[in-house]
Amino acid sequence: MADRGPAAACLDAVLRQDRGRCLAALVARIGDFPRAEEALQEAAASALVHWARLGPPAHPQAWLIRAGLRKAIDAYRRETALARHRAAIGRLALQEAALDAEPDQAGQIPDDRLRLIFTCCHPALEQKTRVALTLRSLCGLTTAQVAAVFLDAETTMGQRLSRARAKIAAAGIPFAVPGPEDWPARLNSVLTVIYLVFTAGYAAGPAAGRDLCDEAVFLARMLRALRPGDAEIDACLALLLLTQARRAARTGPDGATVPPQLQDRTLWDAAMIAEARALLAPPAPEAPFRLKAGIAACHLAQPPDWARMAALQARLLAFEDTPVTRLSHAVALGEAEGAEAALAALAPLAADLRAYQPFHAAAAEFLARAGEITAARAAYAQAIALAASPADAAFLRARASDLPDDSQPRKKEGRAEARPKSNREV
Amino acid sequence: MKYMALIYEDPAGAPPAGSPDWGPLMQRYMALAQALQAEGKWIAGEGLAGPETATTLRRRGGQLETMDGPFAETREHLGGFYLFEAADLDEALAWAAQIPSVDWGSIELRPVMEY
Numbered sequence: 218m219a220d221r222g223p224a225a226a227c228l229d230a231v232l233r234q235d236r237g238r239c240l241a242a243l244v245a246r247i248g249d250f251p252r253a254e255e256a257l258q259e260a261a262a263s264a265l266v267h268w269a270r271l272g273p274p275a276h277p278q279a280w281l282i283r284a285g286l287r288k289a290i291d292a293y294r295r296e297t298a299l300a301r302h303r304a305a306i307g308r309l310a311l312q313e314a315a316l317d318a319e320p321d322q323a324g325q326i327p328d329d330r331l332r333l334i335f336t337c338c339h340p341a342l343e344q345k346t347r348v349a350l351t352l353r354s355l356c357g358l359t360t361a362q363v364a365a366v367f368l369d370a371e372t373t374m375g376q377r378l379s380r381a382r383a384k385i386a387a388a389g390i391p392f393a394v395p396g397p398e399d400w401p402a403r404l405n406s407v408l409t410v411i412y413l414v415f416t417a418g419y420a421a422g423p424a425a426g427r428d429l430c431d432e433a434v435f436l437a438r439m440l441r442a443l444r445p446g447d448a449e450i451d452a453c454l455a456l457l458l459l460t461q462a463r464r465a466a467r468t469g470p471d472g473a474t475v476p477p478q479l480q481d482r483t484l485w486d487a488a489m490i491a492e493a494r495a496l497l498a499p500p501a502p503e504a505p506f507r508l509k510a511g512i513a514a515c516h517l518a519q520p521p522d523w524a525r526m527a528a529l530q531a532r533l534l535a536f537e538d539t540p541v542t543r544l545s546h547a548v549a550l551g552e553a554e555g556a557e558a559a560l561a562a563l564a565p566l567a568a569d570l571r572a573y574q575p576f577h578a579a580a581a582e583f584l585a586r587a588g589e590i591t592a593a594r595a596a597y598a599q600a601i602a603l604a605a606s607p608a609d610a611a612f613l614r615a616r617a618s619d620l621p622d623d624s625q626p627r628k629k630e631g632r633a634e635a636r637p638k639s640n641r642e643v
Numbered sequence: 644m645k646y647m648a649l650i651y652e653d654p655a656g657a658p659p660a661g662s663p664d665w666g667p668l669m670q671r672y673m674a675l676a677q678a679l680q681a682e683g684k685w686i687a688g689e690g691l692a693g694p695e696t697a698t699t700l701r702r703r704g705g706q707l708e709t710m711d712g713p714f715a716e717t718r719e720h721l722g723g724f725y726l727f728e729a730a731d732l733d734e735a736l737a738w739a740a741q742i743p744s745v746d747w748g749s750i751e752l753r754p755v756m757e758y
Binding site (some may be wrong): 387 | 729732735736753
């Protein structure tokens, strides 16, 4: 990598930082997502050649946008059979002339990324596609990096991305910020994508040089800068920061997951928590991310404010009545009011969450507290079988082996040996 | 752009003709048509006779086959359509959401191909 020269290094840096900005500017001018994406890729290829010869330009972003516009005109010229393409060439030539009249400064290019993220997160696209398209278009991940996030083959992800761009163009998904009527629902779709980017990074850790948690924080900050004063955007950023702040404390020295209430608080990032608190300080209307951030903030108290958490979870159900939200509510309720309350709330979720590890872990925990040790042991076994990471499995094994003896003979299971062994393994 | 909203519904799911809900329901279909016409967006729209009236035909190996009934063995059948103009998918979605069948069936929204 190091010997690719200053031109390639400059291009890599620009695409990493400002790919979204360049792409948004091109979609705004060309009015066609797939063509804009192609134009940017061709502009980047030609940048490598030109910049290697003459050195990187003073304003690489402006250079890429102008080159992209010319590439788009060239592409239309190659297929002038269609009358509307001839019209597009005229329109783009005017755009290019307008760019030429402006001084070459990146700061003067209007920032169209807000429109771009609403396009990428449009509900007419499948949710996985929204996440992938946002990572590729706004975070500047390569297709290979996006594929790695989903453990997909690069070609499969490439096809998904080009199908999505083609649908945006063909179905008429607008390159526009939604109006006030659609704003809450459409913003929620964008914030949900940002949160999914964050949780993907949180589960996987940094991969291929990109930390998705950082990318999610970047997206939330970008959204906040482009649409200041929106309490839901502030709350989403606060939620990410509150979770990110505890990242260093989430696994113990033995590699097992540590729940927030048992974490070493000296490992929490105080600056992030302070920023999150400040974001949540002004009063705001009740909305999903505001409630989720409020729930995350309940973990900061020592002991956690379970009663408040249960109340907030109940209010969140008014927005998102899903089995997973109900599970979180049941857990907070159990901590606040006792195991019987949790078990009563968990019972109706058993069918929907049969294959969901946290459900069995929660059931095990409250069964144990209710003294139903045999049932708790069975629930832990199911949770361990479903655990997504070795760290979670280690945590669950440790909890299971802390159960008091029940009446069942269990000599053959070798549990006393199994625990330290499994903890060393992870 | 031109969009077609294809209405898929289980004929058993809609309020039956002659029931107290039937009249107000028809009013809602008419109101949507009138709103589209008032804004100059209307192109066409019809309700279709039930799937039991369908005849499916296809030519295979030079042989024309005719079959009694609809092509797909599903409970939801194409029951009608609206064809209208909209600036983009968001506007089209807003119109399509006003089709009463959305309450019990599904509306598939497709842009009309441009040549």
